[in-house]
Amino acid sequence: MTPLWTSDEIAAAVDGTASAAFAVSGVAFDSREVGPGDLFVALKGEATDGHKYIDTALAAGAAGVLVSEPVEAPHVLAADSFFALQALGRAARARTEAKIVGVTGSVGKTGTKEALFQALDRAVPGHAHRSVKSYNNHVGVPLSLSRMPAASAFGIFEMGMNHSGELSALTQLVRPHVAIVTAIAPAHIEFFASEDAIADAKAEIFEGLEPGGTAIIPFDSPQYDRLRRHAERFAANVLSFGMGRDADIRAVEAVPAAQGGTLVTAKLPTADICFTVGAPGEHWVTNALAVLGAVEAVGGDLAAAGLALAELPGLAGRGARTTLYVQGRDALLIDESYNANPLSMGATLRQLGKEKAARRVVVLGAMKELGHRSAELHAALAEPIAASGVDYAILVGEDMTPLAERLEGQVAFAHVPDADSAKALILSKVQPGDAILVKGSNSVGLSCVVAALADGGKA
Template identity: 40%
Template sequence: MSLWSAQDAAAATGGQTTGDWQASGISIDTRSLQPGDLFIALSAARDGHDFVAQAFEKGAAAALVTHRPADVRADAPLLIVPDVMAALTALGAAGRARAKARVIAVTGSAGKTSTKEMLRDMLSDIGQTHAAEASFNNHWGVPITLARLDPDADFAVIEIGMNHPGEIEPLARLARPHIAMITTIAAAHLEAFDGIDGIAQEKASIFDGLLPEGYAIYPCDLPTSPILAAAAERAGAHQLAFGAGAELVRLHDMTQTETALVLRAQIGRERLAVRLSNAGAHFGMNALGCLAVAQALGLDLARAALALGRWQPPAGRGLRETVMLDAVEEMQFTLIDDAFNANPASVAAALDMLAALTPAAAQSGRAGRRVAILGDMLELGPQETALHEAIASLPAMAQVDLVHCVGPRMAALHACLPPHKQGRLVAKADELARVAHLLVAPGDIVLVKGSKSSFVSRVVDSLRNLDVTMRNAKGI
């Protein structure tokens, strides 16, 4: 399938094209580039022009550049523009303009990517659905997602994130969604804002990008919900609030079991249940928000609820798995991989899930433990020490047997824990990764949670590699 012709891409960007080429995809990384992709020579840590020749070696159809690099042949198929980033944005705008899809934009302090994937699964059951790759939610990720949008897709899900004030509105206006959803508002990126109200106002600016008669979907049970409602009102949007106190999309109850979260909701006169396998309670509100999207789209709600049940947490975002320590003796532990991101709200939710699960009895008769391995929460500003200390007072901590802490910020939590809960305190995740075999015992449930840059995912990898079945499969 041709996604962009040379003529269409040139018209979209105002650039000059060499050759008559057809591109079937968009790529900014030669490591993941597929034959037929248009390679975008962005400049970040490295100048993308340094990789154009490599892109052609891997089968790129053309390259979006400001000039022909010296190591690229004279007749190479190029789209030459004054500014690559501006051209990518224009290409995204053109991709959005020609699309027939109903567009849903998602933002929030936590749960953006998980909710985007829930919506992908839900909507794919109804029609052709395009969604952002990974966490493509910033100033280049949103244009790439739009530029990759198949003109004939029925639905598109666009994730929009931010680190600083003023980032969401222009991306929302670029996406021009029919529906804009906010997952939650919580203490995240506080170093760039005066407080949580400022975060709410920034997230609510997603509503400014809505098309006329668009829907603003947001949680109604938060202290900052009035800010979201006021922003939706100013944008002239139809409002669909969701939560325990909502009128139309109301949570009835949630039940956490050992294997799933069961959510019961009422939307208008219709009662629905959604079963989310291996999911914690914090995913329940995201699923409720997805049902609000289904309501706004006029979908069959029972079918949408059934499709949502096919979603499971991905690696790094609450994935629960069994690690076999001894296949003969059937000794194992449960690993909860939630190592992709962390802020106070998401850590509290992850600990709630850990507390709700019951450790297995080990073969020796010793009960398993609830173990938390927590890495630094980043970008919290002047309040970071107090916010890390506050974790010790969370109700769920009463059910946690041992806490290992990674990083200088988590040292504040470690100091607040009673001695019998204090596990190891290390400066870097690699120090725990090297002794992963000493951190767990049969029957344990082990949660690993931290901001991405705390690198606690390396501890996850080491714990996962303790699996004897994995080692045998690799011939180790």
Template identity: 45%
Template sequence: MKQIWTLGDLADAAQGRLTGAERASPVTGISIDTRTLLPNDAFFAVVGVSMDGHRFVPNALAAGAAAAVVSHGEAERAIVVDDVLAALERVGVAARARLEPATPVIAITGSVGKTGTKEMLRLAFSAEGEVHASAASYNNHWGVPLSLARMPADVDAAIFEIGMNHAGEITPLTKMVRPTIAIITTVAAVHLEFFDSVAGIADAKAEIFAGLEEGGVAIIPADNDHTARLAAAAEAMGAEVVTFGVGGDVSLTSLDADGAAVADVFGETIVFELADPAPHVANNALAVLAALSVAGWNVDAGAEALREWSAPKGRGRRVRLRPAGGEAVMLDDCFNANPSSTGAAIATLGRVPAARRIAILGDMRELGPSASDLHRGLTPLLVDADVRIVHTVGEMTKHLRDALPFEMRGLHAATAAELVTQLPEVEPGDAILVKGSKAVGLGAVVEAIEERYGLNNV
């Protein structure tokens, strides 16, 4: 593993006191979880809401950790600090400060599409250099500093995902990242339980511009209801504004059913391919092409790399099934759900050639007082997509079920576990969408379908 710190440099960055180890000792990773810790990682014993990482310090050291970063207790090899999470934040800030000034640093947020677009950015920028990017969805108050702290000093580009549930959460994170490019994928009705309006969500997303470096670029959707609001916020921070999507500086000229795409990138024609031809995927790819262009990187090379992108598990992944000797497909999109992402997923289902389209939908959470109406509002989308059967899971999807034409109503279950016990049959020619908020647990339904009908079990 590549050395990213010495213990001495790490202790200095954390503003801590090193004990029981040599300053020159190598650190090849940063960990907050002993289950995934590797030898020579530094283990940060973060104190969480329900768990104190100091309990696992002996496990970390026994597993070969270079040292444990602690605020109390005793450890054989330790960096002693005042507060472990604050120390991790300081290390993240120090890691960012080590980068060359010309290094593109990209921060990305949005109501939907953050993680998928981040992975597209990783692929596209990797076509020309070494890229560091957030792992998984490490986008919160510990995930962002952890991702920064893990960053080597000599990368050619860095990409960070930043999320939020409440106003004010993005500002401190973007100020740690100090992006040269900030991307907002979209603004939609998400987390309405914590906001008075979607305009308030737009303002919260626009906090990402507060951390932009001087001369930084804001990349925003051209065709969102809140585009003008986002642009004004970016310009107030001195940012150059670039738009993507319909009518934007970077726009889609064509997209066929096989994923062959043509884009206009500041007047230049770029031809590329996507394994997933969904329009919302292609739209996110436009933000990636915009970032490559404004960073001065090779847009053609980055666009070509996008053909390798595929949706990760739970985020639109396509799973081939073999029911009764035939073929079917499942769209595994159960990591999270809101009206915008669910609408996009239903539209994608509607474009999949199928003898029968089936939707398994779970509750969309954090929608506040309008939740019942927003669930009912999915009905015309399902009808337009020619969905034959809709199975529902949870309390709020009862409102959707009641609004559906009688012949479209499938099974209803209070929980995902209950639906697993009465798993819907899959037939040759079916296309099945599984979509719901993460807390509903529809991943169990996906696993059950894949276990029964997946290619590895035929």
């Protein structure tokens, strides 16, 4: 098997010195994620120092370590391990001939990244690479790049930000051939003056486009014109996707599929395609349109992409669906516990309203980083909650107080202080035939509610 990196290649990439000859098959900076044959990158942070965990990494099977201090182990010594990781990511990008896609947006970027990976990997199994989890920041992006095999045909990288200028730096590392902005929403509005300012920051992804590159932008967004102006400065081609008639990639028809999901007829610049999106919800239809646009832009196989979209698995914390067994009958658990903002809350609540269920139950955690608009945006959730026909709501956290006040007398609800309280309450309230949506910002910790429900009633 061809190694991912040899010690000599690592040393050359990071301007370091190898203590011995070794080869690695993977890269990790978290000692808990190290596997046999990995390179462990010992990063120094504000709270901890990765050099303290070198023995743990070696015990887990690390073949070598990247350090900024000499150690008694096979290693490459560099001046600064953080900058060395960035340099290794740049070297990985420089040595590959893969077509590279960058994905950002206020919502939908992880799901779109995963769907695009499945769509491209379906045609060339084992030759598509993507960032895992939500490794989308100044550490996660170079890590994901450094893990990309040189012989990859495609690379898909998620890029996130919560301040202006962050994407500008990340896109210069990734240097995508195709850059996707999924949607603009008031996520991280605490750090921005307006949603227009968020759009400007997301549009930084276009700055790193390779010559002849393609920008893919959401046609139905209120910030469409703004995004397009940014894209046209850097992209040779700008494609829009959405439901509007003038979108370059649009859904001509979208109807419920017999086995769940949505049957879509889409028009692309060079083809028409009929396919099924296995994941339910209108937001997944628009995500799929962006995916198909990117597949076409990098010369991928549209037919294989359509098959992959039909079989797309639900992602833990981002729409995974589990059938529970409660008192002899099924109940549905929808896990959206990883992230939440006003746009994604509305989309998932609308989908909940379409579920056939004896009761629709929601466990909703606070939406973070909304700044001075927090009270307004939480209270505004009352409308989609009512429209979706929610029968019972559990609201989690102090930030949910404005919503609790708005729901008074409209919907049966409980307001609890934390995730543990929500867990205890929902376990006592779940009934046969329920459809239960669990959604909130990751910091609220609602994954424990999902785990408790799944452990207690998985079919």
